[in-house]
Amino acid sequence: MGELQTMLEHHGLMLVFLNVLAEQAGLPIPAYPMLFVAGALGVQEAGPSIGAVLAAVIAACLIADTAWYFAGRRLGQPMLRTICKVSMSPDTCIRQTQSLYLRVGPRSLVFAKLLPGAGALSTAMAGMTATPLPVFLFYDALGALVWAGAALLIGVVFSDFVDVILAAFSAYGHLAVMALLGAFALFLAWRVWWRFHMLRRTRRIPxxxxxxxxxxxxxxxxxxxxxxxxxxxxxxxxxxxxxxxxxxxxxxxxxxxxxxxxxxxxxxxxxxxxxxxxxxxxxxxxxxxxxxxxxxxxxxxxxxxxxxxxxxxxxxxxxxxx
CATH class of the missing domain: 3.40.250.10 (Rhodanese-like domain)
Known part of the structure; x- marks a missing residue:
């Protein structure tokens, strides 16, 4: 599978860590595709073990989420307004995430990462509501385990299919990258259009x-x-x-x-x-x-x-x- 698989085999753990850290910090860089690949390579013993990948994911999540936690604790409501302004998720989705945390408490961190746009907001809510740091770290680590474990499991189950994709990337690397970038650009354009349409519609209300x-x-x-x-x-x-x-x-x-x-x-x-x-x-x-x-x-x-x-x-x- 060429250079791509060689890179994943030798630097997979670091790539997973950096990818997850970037996504949890709020950058629009999805980590699930990398975790799918890590799961497939782990079961084939062609890359880092699944246990090592889980440890790297939990470490990356705790680093990024603790930063969100302290930002929420220090900045409070202005922090939520900032998330609302930069988030690509609908504002009502953000409101529902807030309501979920207020109702369920830190236990919502166990599954918050599985909900679109809820991860950073939930960790900021933990800081705003003065959730004790040890309690936050426990539930956040458990949530990272659930979130990453689901992706790795999919990679294990569909490892043969992942192999086909990796082979295609190696053979048609430039075209595949262009296709992915194009799809991502279309997705961002659609979300920006949707938000603009919502703002235009709600401005009609006096x-x-x-x-x-x-x-x-x-x-x-x-x-x-x-x-x-x-x-x-x-x-x-x-x-x-x-x-x-x-x-x-x-x-x-x-x-x-x-x-x-x-x-x-x-x-x-x-x-x-x-x-x-x-x-x-x-x-x-x-x-x-x-x-x-x-x-x-x-x-x-x-x-x-x-x-x-x-x-x-x-x-x-x-x-x-x-």
Missing amino acids: RMTVDELEARRRAGTLPLVLDVRAHGPVPIERIPGALVVDMHGPLDSLRVQLESRDIVVYCACPNEISAAILAERLRVAGYAKTWALLGGFDEWKRLHGADIAPTAAHAANDATAG
């Missing part, structure tokens, strides 16, 4: 400013305020009087509260995407006087942070929402 919402509060005409952020059993800060809702949940359960009222929806994601999606649903359902809060919770907290505090009522809302 926004209400925090100052306007506060003016309505002082005038005694406060709209119904809906909170669509990630939630869990742990009390978190909210706009006073806000009702916790699931942005994808049925609207029938809210019909009494929604009748004959202005509605403002807020989230904590860039461009108010999650809030705008629910506001769009409400407007289609006939609730025309619905707005997304411009700047979301972060803008409210910036202007009125002293008025916000987690309460027992918020905890009860969290436990029953969605």
Whole structure:
């Protein structure tokens, strides 16, 4: 199989380590194809043993994920906003990952890497929620084992097929690389188009400013305020009087509260995407006087942070929402 297999046989362990480290650090460099090959070569004893590969993967994951952990612990919400801005995953997917961690806790790290776009966010959430470092390291290492083990197992089962692919790469190396780069470029283009389309669609939803919402509060005409952020059993800060809702949940359960009222929806994601999606649903359902809060919770907290505090009522809302 030529130079490609020779490189994998002699430097496979280092290539796996660097590939996984780059992917877990957030670069768009998928590690699963390399792990498939490592599994196939390991069972054929033509490359590093599967045990050595697993050790390299766990080490790479712990290095990258610990950096995300401390970034989340130090930077908090700004860290999540950064992930939302640079991630190719939908903002609602990011919100669901946050909600999953708040509900399940560090145990979600066991399978977070198997969910698209959830790995870095889950480790940052571990830091934000002050998960003890030993607990984080234990569940993160277990998650790396599950994630890598699944890929290596696929490589072992389909080792003959992997051999065919390696032979094709050796024979048609330049063409194969160009084909892969082309496919990856098309994938990135599609994701960028999808995100642009979502932003364009949600910009049609009218926004209400925090100052306007506060003016309505002082005038005694406060709209119904809906909170669509990630939630869990742990009390978190909210706009006073806000009702916790699931942005994808049925609207029938809210019909009494929604009748004959202005509605403002807020989230904590860039461009108010999650809030705008629910506001769009409400407007289609006939609730025309619905707005997304411009700047979301972060803008409210910036202007009125002293008025916000987690309460027992918020905890009860969290436990029953969605």
